Amino acid sequence: MNVRRIDDRQYALRVSTAALGRAVDVRVLLPTGYDRRPGSRFPVLYLFHGTSGRASDWVDRGDAERTTAGRPLITVMPDGGFDGNGGGWYTDWADPRTELGPSRWETFHVAQLIPWIDRNLRTVPRREGRAVTGLSQGGFGAMSYAARHPELFVSAAAFSGAPDIAYDPVVSVGATGVVSYVAAFDDGVSPDAVFGSRLTNATNWRGHDPATLAPNLRGMRLALYTATGIPGPLDPPVPDPAAIGIEALTHASTASFHRRLDALEIPSHYDDYVLGTHTFPYWARDLRRHIGPLMRTFAAPPHPPAKISYRSVDPAWTQWGWTVSLKRPKAQQFSALTDASATGFALRAAGAATVTTPASYRPGARVVISVTRGRTHKVIRTAAGPSGRLTLTLPPARGTATTLVGIRRP
Numbered sequence: 001m002n003v004r005r006i007d008d009r010q011y012a013l014r015v016s017t018a019a020l021g022r023a024v025d026v027r028v029l030l031p032t033g034y035d036r037r038p039g040s041r042f043p044v045l046y047l048f049h050g051t052s053g054r055a056s057d058w059v060d061r062g063d064a065e066r067t068t069a070g071r072p073l074i075t076v077m078p079d080g081g082f083d084g085n086g087g088g089w090y091t092d093w094a095d096p097r098t099e100l101g102p103s104r105w106e107t108f109h110v111a112q113l114i115p116w117i118d119r120n121l122r123t124v125p126r127r128e129g130r131a132v133t134g135l136s137q138g139g140f141g142a143m144s145y146a147a148r149h150p151e152l153f154v155s156a157a158a159f160s161g162a163p164d165i166a167y168d169p170v171v172s173v174g175a176t177g178v179v180s181y182v183a184a185f186d187d188g189v190s191p192d193a194v195f196g197s198r199l200t201n202a203t204n205w206r207g208h209d210p211a212t213l214a215p216n217l218r219g220m221r222l223a224l225y226t227a228t229g230i231p232g233p234l235d236p237p238v239p240d241p242a243a244i245g246i247e248a249l250t251h252a253s254t255a256s257f258h259r260r261l262d263a264l265e266i267p268s269h270y271d272d273y274v275l276g277t278h279t280f281p282y283w284a285r286d287l288r289r290h291i292g293p294l295m296r297t298f299a300a301p302p303h304p305p306a307k308i309s310y311r312s313v314d315p316a317w318t319q320w321g322w323t324v325s326l327k328r329p330k331a332q333q334f335s336a337l338t339d340a341s342a343t344g345f346a347l348r349a350a351g352a353a354t355v356t357t358p359a360s361y362r363p364g365a366r367v368v369i370s371v372t373r374g375r376t377h378k379v380i381r382t383a384a385g386p387s388g389r390l391t392l393t394l395p396p397a398r399g400t401a402t403t404l405v406g407i408r409r410p
Contacts, residue, residue: 008032010065012056019108021101024079025055026113029065030121031072041122043129043298044074046109047287048138050160051087051182055079062135063284067291073298076117078109080138086186089179090134090141091208094196098189109141110149128301131155131294135283136250137182139163143210143217143257148312150216151320154301155294157223159286160250160278163257166202167211171256174249203332207313211260219305221297222261222268225286226254232275234282243277250278269293308345311336321358327351333400344406352396355405359388370406373397381410 002014013026031042047064049057058064058077068075081087088105096102118125132153134142139161146156165175176198180191187193195205206212229247231239251272258270271289276282308320313332316325322340328351335349342360347353361367361384369380369392384390394403 009034009069010059015113017108017112019102019104019112020082021103022082024082024108026079027055027059027077028117028121029059029068029075029077031068031074032070034122038122040072041124041129042072042074043124043131044076044117044121045294046114046130046132046142047075047077048080048090048132048134048141049077050134050136050138051081052084052186053080053087053138054084057280058287061280061284062287064287067284067287071291071295073295074117074121074123076113078113080105080109080141081187085188086182087137089137089182089194090144091194093194094201094204095190095193098187098193100187100189103193105141106145106148110145110152114152124298127151127304128154129298131157131297133157133159133287133290133294134161135159135286136161136246136278139250140165140210144208144213146220146222147210147213147216148208149319150220150310151304153220155221155223155297156217157225157290157294158254159225159283159290160227160247160254161224162250162253163224164209164211164253164260166205166209167260168256171253172198172205175253178249201332203313203330203334207332207334211257213311214257214260214264214266216310217261218264218266218309219302221293221302222266223271223290223293224254224258224268225271225273225282225290226251227272227276227282228274229277230275231277232273232282234285235277235279239277240279243279247276247278306341308340309336309338310340321360323356324349325354327353327396342407344404346402346404347394348400348402350397350400353394353403355392355394357390357392357407361388361390363388366410368408368410370404370408372404372406373401 004012009030011028016023055077092104092106132142139158143163146153164171166172184191228251229244261268310319333350338346363386365384
C-alpha cells in the first residue's frame, strides 16, 4: 500500500489486493486535530461514488472536506470501479474471469477495507460507530451492504440511489437495463458479468437487492434523498438530458424502496425534493443535509434488535454473532433466521444446516434443546462450549422447510 498526504486532513491510499484485478484508490478524511487527540476515537462514514466515478469524487466535486470540517468523524471514500470505468456495483461479480480480472468489490470493501481502517485508525470499531452512504450506484451499494451486513452499520443513506433492482417488477426492468449497459459499454465486459443473467441468476440479483432484503434493515437509521429529474435550482441553464433521465429512473427505484420500508413498518427519512437532476450539486447538498442527523445518530445510536431476523442467499454467513452454514442442493437459495435469541430461533432453509449461537451462555452450562420440523420433534441435551456458544446440526429436509428450535436450562 502507498500512502500520500494531500493536506492536513486528507490522505490518498493506493491499494493492491487479490480481490481485485488492479490497484485501486481510497481517500480518507481525518477529523481536524486528529494527531493532537491520541486518546480519542471517532466514528467512520464510508462514502461511495457512483457510475464512472473515482475515490476522489466526493472531495473534488461533492464538497465532502468542507462538509465534514469540524466534525469528529473519519470519512473513507474508496474506489468502486477500476480507473473511473462503469463501476463494480458493490458486489463480487458472478463472472470471475472477465478481461478486468477479479472483481470482488464486496470482499474488498467489507472484508478487507473496514478491518484495515479499524486496525490502523482510531475508530469506534463497532456497529454504533460505523455508517455507509453513497450516490447513484454507490447509493445502491450503501443499502446493499447495509442489508447484507446489518451488524456492521448503524446508519445507511442513498442519494439518488437505486435501492430496488429486483423487487418491483417494473423497476427491475429499468435496473436490468442500466446494469447491463454499464457492464457492456463502460466496463467493456459481458452484460451479465455483474450479477449474472436475470433469467438464470434471478436469485443472485435478489440476494443483493436492498428492497428484497429490507427486513434485514430493521433497527438501522435509514435516509433516502431523491428528485424526479425535473430540472431544479442547482441545474445549469441547459440541463444534461442524461442527468434528467437517470434521475427519473433512480427516483422510481427509491420511491419503490420507500414503499417497501413503509409496508414493513421500518422507519426512514425520505426527502423527495422533486426538482433536481442526477448531478453533483444536489448530492453535495444531500450530504450537507444528512451530516447533522448522522452525527446525532452516532451520539445516540439505536439499540440492536432484541431478537435477530436475517435472510441471505449465501451458503454460509455470520450476523449478530449467529453463524449459519448450509449444505444445500443449489448454489444459491434463500435461508432465513427468525426471532433468534438465547431462548431459541426458527430457521427456514434447504439442505442440512449447522447453526452456532452467539456467546450467550456460561461456558459448560447444560441446556435442553427442542427441535421441531413439521410433525417431527426431538430433544437434545448438551452443554455450551468453552466460548459460551452452542452449535447445533440440523439434518436436511425435503425442499425448503422451517425448523423451530427452543433452548432452555434443565
